[in-house]
């Protein structure tokens with residue numbers, strides 16, 4: 001009897017909660033902000049937010065953007081003819097059998113940054129056209145290769161930053177990932193356990209030892225923790241609309257060592273990197289935009305930008321740069337925009353290389369090149385300083401000189 005009463009009370013409480021939520025929604029309805037707020041009041045959240053999924057076309061393909069909506073599953077009533085489904089940063093925990101089968105046209109599915117800890121074997125049934133599947137930043141420990149069978153066209157699979165348990169049950173998936181033609185399946189994903197395999201890449205693991213050695217687990221000799229900063233776990237990658245790596249404000253003191261090679265935009269701003277060494281971006285061949293603003297840079301070695309053949313925009317603003325070393329800029333063939341503001345540029349002989357390079361590359365729009373030192377040139381445009389050095393003193397400076405002379409004269413009188 002008492003148990004029954006307790007149960008009733010529990011049920012009552014559960015029902016009370018949504019009502020509370022609804023009331024607070026009603027209270028907020030008056031504010032213009034209401035339509036834009038998310039996650040206020042527990043109840044109705046899912047319903048309201050699915051209505052907010054954005055549907056749009058790009059290059060003739062249909063996208064459904066349901067990111068950041070507290071969703072735990074896909075919803076009835078979503079359009080079925082979409083090509084790209086964006087579900088990043090929701091609350092999905094389990095991918096159930098046939099969960100996506102109504103979206104038979106799907107080419108890409110972004111499930112990153114959820115809380116997925118389980119994928120049922122037929123979760124991706126019906127996705128025969130799927131090419132890109134993003135599952136990074138979740139809680140997956142194991143899966144079988146059967147999950148991949150419904151997707152014969154899959155060429156791009158992200159699995160990193162999941163706590164992979166490298167024991168025998170993972171064997172079949174590993175074998176599939178390691179087939180040489182599956183070049184872009186599961187790159188960067190690493191074992192979290194057992195201790196003896198922690199940090200090893202799924203792509204490189206010796207699969208044969210996995211099941212053979214499973215009963216003689218060696219936990220006695222953990223690998224020493226690596227000092228390297230791992231971009232793939234520290235930073236977030238977004239595939240849409242362009243592949244972007246967002247490492248801004250992560251407290252990094254180095255450029256991460258395992259930058260993905262297919263990234264188009266990289267944001268490293270707001271860190272504490274200080275020194276750019278040679279060839280740190282060598283493998284980021286597709287990079288078009290690199291943001292290094294506000295990261296305390298005071299030294300850039302020659303060769304630091306090696307490999308950035310297609311870089312179009314470089315933001316170096318708000319750092320501690322004094323000048324560019326000779327040859328630093330030579331790798332940037334296609335640069336179009338260079339942001340240099342808020343650096344203590346020193347107007348002496350060292351700055352000439354930068355001006356020389358800019359002269360040879362008139363297509364590069366640059367901003368913020370103002371002398372901070374020495375005192376007599378503070379506030380001058382660096383270009384004007386270099387002109388005076390070369391003996392082509394611009395008119396306004398000459399006038400300034402004349403005024404100073406006049407003032408001096410006045411003082412003397």
Ligand SMILES: *[C@@H]1O[C@H](CO)[C@@H](O)[C@H](O)[C@H]1NC(C)=O
Nearest residue numbers: 248269270291292293294315
């Ligand atoms: C680079 O990052 C800073 C700070 O995060 C931002 O203010 C700036 O607009 C970014 N630069 C570009 C070119 O997007």
Ligand SMILES: *[C@@H]1O[C@H](CO)[C@@H](O)[C@H](O)[C@H]1NC(C)=O
Nearest residue numbers: 270271293294295296318319
């Ligand atoms: C410039 O960088 C400093 C630290 O490097 C930071 O505290 C400051 O907020 C940045 N300013 C802007 C405008 O981003």
